[in-house]
Amino acid sequence: MYIIKLNAIDSTNTYLKALSVKKMPKDYTVVVAEEQTNGRGQLGTKWQSETSKNLTFSVFKEVRCLNVNEQFFISIAVALGIVKALRELQIPKIKIKWPNDILSENKKIVGILIENVIKNNRLEGSVIGVGLNVNQKFFDNLPNASSLHLLTGIVYSKDEVLHVLLKHIQDYLNTLTSSNFKDLKSEYEAMLFRIKKPSTFKSFNGETFSGFIEGINDDGKLKLLLEDDIRKEYDLKEVQLLY
Known part of the structure; x- marks a missing residue:
């Protein structure tokens, strides 16, 4: 992986998307920021994160192996990779809140924003933005938010957590080339918050x-x-x- 570390940026997704307009970045180019001044969530929401306490990063993945109508499997693979990483970190009671928020103890700890690069009705690349609450203790007006530290009492090394996350995200994204979508979908559905309830x-x-x-x-x-x-x-x- 090729990792770019920044002190502050408006949005790591915006940064990677701007790069992809000029020239497709290398596969698995990662941009990590200590602070995002305009972090974004689903449907135009803002991603709130205390400076230097959490992980905010984006990954570029070349996805020409997929058809446009298969793009949700990128979201599935990323969510499952993060779940696997959090399990390795022994975070309890993990669920995926559709479409791709990650919860622990019914509290949101991860947000994912995926923006695909489509040219001539073909998928070219995917910009995968991830925000993970790591060591933040207080969340103003966000009663359903939590962090790894609040869940376990541990103060985490963000670099170590990032390494675990990227390893498992890459493993799951690599499975997309095999087109084994049925197993991925079944694994994702088994992790869904409130499934069958x-x-x-x-x-x-x-x-x-x-x-x-x-x-x-x-x-x-x-x-x-x-x-x-x-x-x-x-x-x-x-x-x-x-x-």
Whole structure:
């Protein structure tokens, strides 16, 4: 891996995307920042992180082996790689909150933002942004957030945690070339937060409703069983799983 370390940047994803416009970065180019002044989450949300306490980094992966309609498997591979890394670090009770937040003890510790580079309707590369709360102790107005330190009491070396994360993320991303998507999807579904449990959802017009998560389809849409045995599929812009 080729690792670029920065003190401060607006966004590691933005930095890598700018590089990819000029020339595709080397596979597994990694940009790590001590501080992001404009860190981003899903659907335009802001990623809040205390300076020097957490890991904020982005990875560039060449993904020409995938078709455009297979791009959610990048998200699956990254989420599963992070889960494997957190298990190695002995973080308890890990789950994936659809589509790719990572929880421990039902608290969010990892956010993932994936932005794909598509040219002429072909996948070229993927910019994978990861924010992991490592040693932060206080989260203002974020009742569902936690950190590795709060969960275990350990003060972590960020470089050591980064090494473990990158190792497992790379291992899972490398499996995408084998097109063994069925096993990846099954492993991901087994880790889903609230799978097969009665759960509450909010549509993006503000309405709340109940249902059971049955899994995902190959496009990454959430498969729900609703009242009267009605089954529906929702994408990220259509529904939010509440805690």
